[in-house]
Amino acid sequence: MVFDIIRRLIKSGNHSPMSIQSLTNEAEYPFQKVETQVQSFWTENNSFAVHTEPSKPKFYCLSMFPYPSGRLHMGHVRNYSIGDVISRFQRMLGKNVLQPMGWDAFGLPAENAAMKNKVPPAGWTYDNINHMRGQLSRLGFAYDWSRELATCHPEYYRWEQWFFCRLLEKGLVYKKEAEVNWDPVDQTVLANEQVIDGRGWRSGAPVERRRIPQWFIKITDYAQELLEDLEKLEGWPERVRVMQQNWIGRSVGMEFSFTVAGREDRLEVYTTRPDTLMGVSYCAVAPEHPLAQEAAASNADLARFIETIRTGGVSEVDMATMEKVGMDTGFKAVHPLNGEEVPIWVANFVLMSYGSGAVMAVPGHDERDHEFATKYQLPIKQVIRPLDDTAIDVQQAAYTEHGICVNSGGMDGLKFTEAFDFIATTFNQLGIGQKKVNFRLRDWGVSRQRYWGTPIPVINCRECGALPVPAQDLPVLLPEDVEFDGSGSPLKKIASFMNCSCPKCGGPAERETDTFDTFMESSWYYARFASPRYNKGMLNLEDMNYWLDVDQYIGGIEHAILHLLYARFFHKLLRDEGLVSSDEPFKRLLTQGMVLKDGAKMSKSLGNTVDPEGLIEKYGADTVRMYTMFTAPPDQSLEWSDSGVEGSYRFLRRLWKLVCSHTPTKVTLKQNSLNDVQRQLRLKTHATIKKVGDDYERRQVFNTAIAAVMELYNELSKFTASHDSTSGQNQAVVQEAMEAIVLLLAPIVPHMCHVLWQHLGHNEAVIDAQWPVYDESALVQDSITIVAQVNGKVRSQLSLSAEVDKESMQLAAMADPTVQRFLEGLTVRKVIVVPGKLVNIVAN
RNA sequence: GCGGACGUGGCGGAAUUGGUAGACGCGCUGGAUUUAGGUUCCAGUGCCUUUGGUGUGAGAGUUCGAGUCUCUCCGUCCGCACCA
Numbered sequence: 001m002v003f004d005i006i007r008r009l010i011k012s013g014n015h016s017p018m019s020i021q022s023l024t025n026e027a028e029y030p031f032q033k034v035e036t037q038v039q040s041f042w043t044e045n046n047s048f049a050v051h052t053e054p055s056k057p058k059f060y061c062l063s064m065f066p067y068p069s070g071r072l073h074m075g076h077v078r079n080y081s082i083g084d085v086i087s088r089f090q091r092m093l094g095k096n097v098l099q100p101m102g103w104d105a106f107g108l109p110a111e112n113a114a115m116k117n118k119v120p121p122a123g124w125t126y127d128n129i130n131h132m133r134g135q136l137s138r139l140g141f142a143y144d145w146s147r148e149l150a151t152c153h154p155e156y157y158r159w160e161q162w163f164f165c166r167l168l169e170k171g172l173v174y175k176k177e178a179e180v181n182w183d184p185v186d187q188t189v190l191a192n193e194q195v196i197d198g199r200g201w202r203s204g205a206p207v208e209r210r211r212i213p214q215w216f217i218k219i220t221d222y223a224q225e226l227l228e229d230l231e232k233l234e235g236w237p238e239r240v241r242v243m244q245q246n247w248i249g250r251s252v253g254m255e256f257s258f259t260v261a262g263r264e265d266r267l268e269v270y271t272t273r274p275d276t277l278m279g280v281s282y283c284a285v286a287p288e289h290p291l292a293q294e295a296a297a298s299n300a301d302l303a304r305f306i307e308t309i310r311t312g313g314v315s316e317v318d319m320a321t322m323e324k325v326g327m328d329t330g331f332k333a334v335h336p337l338n339g340e341e342v343p344i345w346v347a348n349f350v351l352m353s354y355g356s357g358a359v360m361a362v363p364g365h366d367e368r369d370h371e372f373a374t375k376y377q378l379p380i381k382q383v384i385r386p387l388d389d390t391a392i393d394v395q396q397a398a399y400t401e402h403g404i405c406v407n408s409g410g411m412d413g414l415k416f417t418e419a420f421d422f423i424a425t426t427f428n429q430l431g432i433g434q435k436k437v438n439f440r441l442r443d444w445g446v447s448r449q450r451y452w453g454t455p456i457p458v459i460n461c462r463e464c465g466a467l468p469v470p471a472q473d474l475p476v477l478l479p480e481d482v483e484f485d486g487s488g489s490p491l492k493k494i495a496s497f498m499n500c501s502c503p504k505c506g507g508p509a510e511r512e513t514d515t516f517d518t519f520m521e522s523s524w525y526y527a528r529f530a531s532p533r534y535n536k537g538m539l540n541l542e543d544m545n546y547w548l549d550v551d552q553y554i555g556g557i558e559h560a561i562l563h564l565l566y567a568r569f570f571h572k573l574l575r576d577e578g579l580v581s582s583d584e585p586f587k588r589l590l591t592q593g594m595v596l597k598d599g600a601k602m603s604k605s606l607g608n609t610v611d612p613e614g615l616i617e618k619y620g621a622d623t624v625r626m627y628t629m630f631t632a633p634p635d636q637s638l639e640w641s642d643s644g645v646e647g648s649y650r651f652l653r654r655l656w657k658l659v660c661s662h663t664p665t666k667v668t669l670k671q672n673s674l675n676d677v678q679r680q681l682r683l684k685t686h687a688t689i690k691k692v693g694d695d696y697e698r699r700q701v702f703n704t705a706i707a708a709v710m711e712l713y714n715e716l717s718k719f720t721a722s723h724d725s726t727s728g729q730n731q732a733v734v735q736e737a738m739e740a741i742v743l744l745l746a747p748i749v750p751h752m753c754h755v756l757w758q759h760l761g762h763n764e765a766v767i768d769a770q771w772p773v774y775d776e777s778a779l780v781q782d783s784i785t786i787v788a789q790v791n792g793k794v795r796s797q798l799s800l801s802a803e804v805d806k807e808s809m810q811l812a813a814m815a816d817p818t819v820q821r822f823l824e825g826l827t828v829r830k831v832i833v834v835p836g837k838l839v840n841i842v843a844n
Numbered sequence: 845g846c847g848g849a850c851g852u853g854g855c856g857g858a859a860u861u862g863g864u865a866g867a868c869g870c871g872c873u874g875g876a877u878u879u880a881g882g883u884u885c886c887a888g889u890g891c892c893u894u895u896g897g898u899g900u901g902a903g904a905g906u907u908c909g910a911g912u913c914u915c916u917c918c919g920u921c922c923g924c925a926c927c928a
Contacts, residue, residue: 067927067928239848243923247924315926517926556928557848558927596921631857632857643869793909
């Protein structure tokens with residue numbers, strides 16, 4: 001086993017029992033001793049290991065696992081602090097809380113490091129994991145480390161290989177040619193990230209688009225369900241759901257074909273705007289389209305042109321921002337309604353991978369078509385007019401709104417849906433097309449021409465084709481001790497990996513050397529965490545039924561679309577294989593904001609990073625946790641400030657001193673015998689408990705929770721400064737306020753609160769304490785403040801009995817001298833009374 | 845290009861359902877303690893011509909009442925399928 005407990009025990013340091021008293025007697029807040037001692041306590045007691053216990057309510061809190069890049073950055077600290085706070089809060093509510101941690105260990109950076117430092121990707125990755133595990137422990141996160149996993153471990157990826165083979169057998173996986181970025185100098189495939197301004201990042205050579213056979217998983221089979229189920233995800237931020245909805249991109253349109261003049265075959269196109277059909281002035285096909293290829297065969301200029309437009313990146317942003325260029329193929333498409341012939345062009349903006357690789361172009365009513373038509377002086381026809389009949393000039397700009405058909409023969413006067421239906425009926429009768437729902441979502445290409453990834457478990461036999469590796473031969477192990485120089489896959493050079501025999505005919509065969517997209521591993525790790533050591537199958541159903549779904553998932557907004565969509569898809573695949581029982585993996589989602597410094601994202605290239613380790617050294621983990629939770633709401637970006645850290649540190653020091661100087665008491669608090677000042681403090685204590693609980697659970701904003709605790713602290717410290725709080729009910733209300741503060745902060749500042757809780761006279765550990773419940777009777781007030789406005793402007797504040805009715809409020813406001821002064825010479829027209837809040841007198 | 849979000853003091857942010865704008869923290873100013881610096885404590889702190897006026901990127905609108913709702917504009921940031 002790679003991950004042993006022993007090493008962590010050594011890491012956690014000092015085991016000699018140190019009494020709480022020796023800590024709380026220290027004049028200054030001894031954060032180092034506190035944190036070391038409390039972390040030892042958690043380790044020795046195995047405090048965060050959990051088991052499937054069907055009789056107990058569970059809570060599964062998951063933070064997106066990190067890529068082991070080498071060191072934690074502030075983004076990690078923030079992400080994992082949020083998850084830890086939620087986990088510890090839920091535990092105090094009495095739940096059986098699972099909070100695991102692991103490593104998204106495959107990926108490109110390990111290969112880059114391998115080239116740079118001449119070390120194998122595996123060794124580099126394991127070293128990073130060991131270092132980062134230590135950093136996480138030092139931050140005091142309540143992980144069940146016995147469940148730790150790393151995706152590069154065969155125990156993990158073997159099940160992914162097994163599952164892929166199942167999908168292959170079920171027909172949910174297929175192989176087809178797809179475009180990649182090809183570096184002609186380095187003779188290698190480049191990631192989009194490695195293409196800079198259309199050139200290879202290392203060679204500087206112009207990148208070519210090349211087609212190679214790759215594996216795809218049929219996510220489009222699940223497009224409709226992935227779209228519909230978004231509505232069930234009430235615990236997800238609206239914006240993430242909208243992003244996924246747009247990504248899936250359901251559209252209703254017409255699929256139909258043009259005849260090509262003088263030919264037997266037809267040109268298939270898809271359009272969402274059949275109402276503009278009479279405005280078609282040309283068609284455009286992708287460079288890879290058969291018609292384009294055929295035309296190029298007898299036209300050297302066109303062949304050269306197609307070659308040039310196949311350079312440049314393949315990403316969506318490259319496609320959308322590049323200059324739109326094209327060339328006439330010489331073929332003519334015959335308009336299905338008026339028989340007119342329009343030219344067929346080849347254009348770089350048409351994607352072979354989307355739809356049929358061909359489009360009808362209506363420059364009058366589509367911006368992209370308009371740009372292209374203007375450039376090549378193709379005709380622009382107006383066939384739609386605005387509903388309100390405003391004058392438009394389609395020669396100047398495309399009119400893209402829905403409107404009414406004009407210049408369209410029999411369709412004139414029809415609105416969008418009427419025109420749509422007309423075309424649908426007509427084409428059905430002609431047998432050349434029909435209504436079709438299309439999705440923007442494309443099938444998931446999972447092949448990567450990289451070494452450091454899960455080997456795709458496929459054997460290529462010259463006789464029998466591509467076959468899945470039989471289950472008993474799994475895992476296909478990735479050789480870890482390799483020479484890696486970046487020129488193609490090292491797997492191709494290892495004969496013992498490459499050569500195998502065909503599982504069907506037994507003849508000589510070769511292994512697939514591509515590896516999986518790393519999104520594969522991160523698409524199911526949440527489930528594996530619930531049965532991480534299970535070796536009889538991919539997932540243990542009993543554990544799945546107890547722990548899933550993930551109650552709270554936390555991670556960066558940058559994963560809003562891809563990772564979350566793939567994980568949702570994978571969950572449905574797992575469900576259909578009978579491995580899990582629910583439809584969706586993540587009940588509630590919190591997308592944390594970025595950590596910024598000087599207004600920019602912290603990054604190595606900008607040199608504006610802050611190293612968490614140095615901060616922990618200087619201020620302790622509790623301060624760092626508190627600062628990251630206090631400075632901004634979790635879903636917004638966090639602007640780094642050194643003096644802000646000082647502020648959090650100062651608060652914790654003050655709190656430490658105040659509680660340590662208090663003598664704990666067991667005196668019973670008697671609500672009815674409290675004086676006004678005592679009642680006031682008690683009111684603040686319980687109002688704070690109420691607000692903070694709501695902030696943690698419903699609102700998930702921790703900055704305001706901390707602010708509320710600070711307010712209580714301020715009131716408490718004023719109280720202790722001006723009253724003798726060593727005896728009687730004074731001591732009782734102070735004890736109550738302190739206990740509240742310690743409990744309310746325990747999820748955020750767990751080390752300090754562990755010690756302070758014991759100082760306040762409790763034997764149980766604060767992690768096992770019950771979350772405080774507010775006392776409704778303590779919140780009852782005798783008098784309330786009412787705002788008096790004249791014409792919407794605040795003129796006075798009135799202290800009135802809490803039970804005051806609307807009429808009395810109005811009378812009191814009218815009688816107020818300041819209000820009177822502002823009403824002088826005016827006639828009262830109207831009075832608005834908001835019970836318990838304000839009175840607005842409208843006068844002129 | 846497409847899609848998404850955001851814009852409030854000197855700064856980070858608060859205002860949860862249309863009802864006292866600026867909670868809490870930082871910074872700054874003054875004072876106390878200290879040989880001094882630091883620390884700690886106390887008081888003040890949106891802006892202005894201060895019995896008042898004004899103020900939430902700009903402009904308009906709805907409303908008794910708008911930071912919050914609607915529209916237009918400006919600006920900033922994020923994602924876009926091989927980075928994870």
